Amino acid sequence: MTKKIFITTLCLITFAILLPKHVSAANYGMSISPPLLRVHIKPGKSITQVYKIENLSNNDKTLVAAIVPFTESDNFGNPVLNPKTTAPWLSYFSLANSEIKFNKPFSIPAGSSEQLILSLSVPETAPLKDIYVTLIVSTYENSLDQTFQGSALRATIGSNLLITISSQAYPDTILRIEGFYPAKGAVIRIGNLYFADSITPLKFTATVTNEGNFAAETKGVFRVVSGKNKPVYLEGILPVNIIAKSQRQLLNTNGDTFEFSPSLGNIGPHQLSLEIKTDNSNTTSTIDIIFFPLKLSLGLLISLLIIISIIKITSKTPEKST
């Protein structure tokens, strides 16, 4: 009996050791909040902002936090980061955490979160201008196993900070709307006038350029008025940030291009306008479109031709001789 128990135990131990174990591959999952910080600050003032970093992966992660400046972005507000750039104002930023510092590794256990307490202290002598940075949190690089053949992946997640250093709440902004055109649809252009079918939806694209030295927000409306200045359609512009000396595509509040679907009643001249109103300036771009029932007229004309043809054929049918 003792011998049987011994053999059974031995077998179980052997299987437990030799059976293939479930090994999960190293994955990555990280979240950051908030994704955007917009700060207007006077020289000589300080602020702190808490960022929550959560490790969503199934293993502990060693990370490094850093501040990376940027001066450019694409038309959709994605910053072009310059990791090699240095600027004297980078010293305005620090982490108020007791154990976590910029460019020093720190760990977050799997499924846990950590707070980064970002401090911004603007000296009295700071120049009045915008500074743009991204707070990035990257996986810390370890040396690879010598038998590993291929690519070891690193991951970085970030949050943008748009900071305006100014002595006034609303520093001057200079926005200009450009390229406000019908994107597609039945449109004929003669000079500055557009002719469009009155039952075909029209899409419009436009960009806005910030020629000023401070970031601004694209608050405004897309408006359509008839020739008698009666409002026909009104839609909000998606309020997005546009940094200094950059360009952004304007979108509606759903994040799509602007669209106007005229009805049968929308015939004749109409004015379409994009109006952006910042706290201290306005900018407007307009286009004139004459809607006419092109498709409807063509349909009627074809119907007319068919009817005439039928009548002619019917009237020419020779009568049967008696």
Place this chain on the structure above:
Amino acid sequence: MKVIYLITLIFFSIFFTIFETSLVYADDLKSPTFEIQMSTINITGGAKSSTTYKLTDTVGQTFQGQFNSAGYVILTGFQYINTLIPFSFKISDLDINFGSLVPGIPSLLSNTLTITTGSAFGYAVKAIEDHPLRRSDGITTIPDTSCDLATPCLQTDANVWSDNTRFGFGYNMSGVDVNTADFINSTYYRPFPVENIDQPAIVMSKGGVATSSAATVTYKINISGSQAAGTYQNAIQFIAIPAF
């Protein structure tokens, strides 16, 4: 006579359709998506709506008043996204280990990138490598692919790489928020940009809210018979940043 009557009738119909004064009623004024936004510091606020309008507002001290008294104003996130869900980025597998490579026979591996913008509006995921796949001697490399001879590819312009006599290392993208005008199908590849030389290349992006947008990255290596034996390694960095 009947024909003339018919033509006259149709002519007048067209004439009145074109030149009739269009009647615009008050309820033609459409503003179901219009939002009024106020720059105030939150005391209370929220979304209000009826059948004809949608308004998100904040009530409290004005931006100007807050700036004058405190010397700063902080705005976090995006007013038009009513969520506290954070911006998150996931990679299904961090180790792209090809193991042994056979000359002339491409090796393929893949993993998945997943983005949730949460309280951000739009994002871009960019990729860059530290250097081409390189042996421990620091000199010998597997070059980054230039795709087929007839269809050369660039770091931001994918093209066909199906010729097994063309050697190198590259990647293909498929799935949500991938530029399918560039990565047309699974035969289209790009080389990775190189750190300190090139700018990171966008591999996923969206100009709006993304909820668990997932894309597959397929990594491909094809080596020649003359490739020096050894272990080749590099590091690829994926950078996920929300738009502003």
